[in-house]
Amino acid sequence: MSAINKELNAALERLAESEHLLVALDFDGTLAPFVDRPEEARTLPAARLAIERLLEVSHTTVAFVSGRAVDSLELVTENLPGVLLVGSHGAEYRFDGVDAHPPLDEQDTGRLHALTAGFSGFSDAHPGARIERKPAGFAVHTRGLDPEAAFLANDEARRIVADVCPDATVRDGKDVLEFSVLDATKGDAIVHLRDYTGATAVLYAGDDVTDEDAFAVLGEPDLALKSGEGPTIAPFRVHSPAEVAEVLDSLGRLRAATGR
Numbered sequence: 001m002s003a004i005n006k007e008l009n010a011a012l013e014r015l016a017e018s019e020h021l022l023v024a025l026d027f028d029g030t031l032a033p034f035v036d037r038p039e040e041a042r043t044l045p046a047a048r049l050a051i052e053r054l055l056e057v058s059h060t061t062v063a064f065v066s067g068r069a070v071d072s073l074e075l076v077t078e079n080l081p082g083v084l085l086v087g088s089h090g091a092e093y094r095f096d097g098v099d100a101h102p103p104l105d106e107q108d109t110g111r112l113h114a115l116t117a118g119f120s121g122f123s124d125a126h127p128g129a130r131i132e133r134k135p136a137g138f139a140v141h142t143r144g145l146d147p148e149a150a151f152l153a154n155d156e157a158r159r160i161v162a163d164v165c166p167d168a169t170v171r172d173g174k175d176v177l178e179f180s181v182l183d184a185t186k187g188d189a190i191v192h193l194r195d196y197t198g199a200t201a202v203l204y205a206g207d208d209v210t211d212e213d214a215f216a217v218l219g220e221p222d223l224a225l226k227s228g229e230g231p232t233i234a235p236f237r238v239h240s241p242a243e244v245a246e247v248l249d250s251l252g253r254l255r256a257a258t259g260r
């Protein structure tokens with residue numbers, strides 16, 4: 001059965017007619033199924049094909065907007081030329097291979113040093129929990145840990161941050177807890193991307209709590225698509241990355257059929 005009902009199809013047809021279309025996509029849980037080792041996650045082949053087709057249509061921009069550090073995002077998305085990369089929930093940008101990190105000021109740098117020192121013994125105390133360093137903070141990954149070990153790791157991480165950097169931004173994700181000295185969100189990223197590309201309509205698809213910030217900045221001409229379970233403000237929902245791929249395929253065909 002198709003993941004695309006009548007309402008979603010009508011919304012995609014409207015979107016395909018827009019003057020300049022921005023297709024902005026979360027990665028993990030949206031384009032790629034979850035895997036235990038984050039570096040092994042890859043875009044589903046059907047989604048990749050659909051994205052390649054979208055990239056061939058003029059006045060159409062594709063962006064990946066992820067909580068991953070931008071280096072990690074570039075690695076797992078395997079270099080699709082022309083795709084704009086946004087990492088760390090809007091704290092890192094890489095457009096055409098050029099980095100545009102919002103710079104850390106002196107105060108943020110000081111707070112990042114305090115966080116780094118706070119987490120220095122963490123990995124030894126919590127075997128199996130993985131620390132990912134980001135330009136403006138840390139992510140603590142607990143995928144694969146048993147629930148009690150994950151709880152203890154998260155609990156201590158929160159305690160460390162409350163101690164050394166109480167005004168850090170904390171984000172809860174699926175088996176990941178993130179701390180940043182910046183307070184950029186995926187909503188900020190969409191606002192910046194819309195402005196940068198001059199898009200007249202935006203499709204945003206995502207599966208996690210932090211994607212709600214992106215949905216929140218979408219308006220009348222746009223389309224918000226939630227992937228998977230959980231509460232959302234997005235009007236449209238599909239159930240898996242495979243179904244996201246189906247939506248992208250349909251949008252690519254509709255967009256190409258407009259003769260652009």
Ligand SMILES: [Mg+2]
Nearest residue numbers: 026028029208
């Ligand atoms: Mg995700």
